[in-house]
Amino acid sequence: MTPLIFDRPALRRHRDRAARHVARVAPVLQEVAERLLDRLDDTTHRFHQALDVGGRGVVAPLLRARGVEVISCDLSQHMAARNGGAAVAADEEFLPFAPASFDLVVANLSLHGVNDLPGALIQLRRVLRPDGLFLASMPVLGTLDALRRALTEAEAELCGGAAPRVAPFPDLRDTAGLLQRAGFALPVADLEEIRLRYDTPLNLLRDLQAAGESNAIAERSRRMPPRALFPLALARLPQDITLRLGMLTGWAPANSQPKPLKPGSAQISLASILGPED
16 A cells, blocks of 8 residues: 555645746746756657646746647646646546657656655556656755754754654655666666755745645644744755755667667677786
8 A cells, every 4th residue: 555645635735826826936947847858859869749747837838849749737727727738637646648648758846746656657657658758857865954954953942843844755766766667768867956045044935835845744733833933943044955856767668779688698708808817
């Protein structure tokens, strides 16, 4: 049984509310999306039909500028509507698309609130045609650590304990393995870092809210936090916040793709390459 780490209805409500304010963080979302889509320039493939998963109005225009036909989906119908063109409200854990519908899938900062990430990746691989490309960006371990630590320490001082207030993120080393388990060929996970500087730490919380990233952890406290919690925590935050992002690449398997040789099938021995010993 899949553990319920995230309250998905709460996440949908957060994204519904954020749809009116997400333009506030559009420059950050676009910077991440552009870095992710730069990987399209590293291949000679030409893509025609793409699925934009949770692009928040940023990814779809970038893909259309490349001549790609795009269908967008988002957990929130209001956020999906920001993408322009064809868009549907859809849960990433229960995709409504037929197998082999797209030759490109792009999930920009949209999969870190999924409870069944391996299952979602399997579904995304299935909607790809053979030799189709999957691109995703995802915050990984180390992102928002300063905020997590400040909130935990402040709440422990005030209340004698602390509730989870910042979502858990996967380790970068695990993400390529998840792609492989989901059936992707040639999986790659690279790290990109983006440093943000805030005049006041309160603006970090406002940006998270504008992006639809308010606390949706299933085990979060439903009680009103102490009035002193956020001032005490924010006073401990540095001005610089680093986003550690996993950039994931995987291909839907196809017969045309290179495959590793079977053990023992090499025609040239290592000894013949290295030469005789002195």
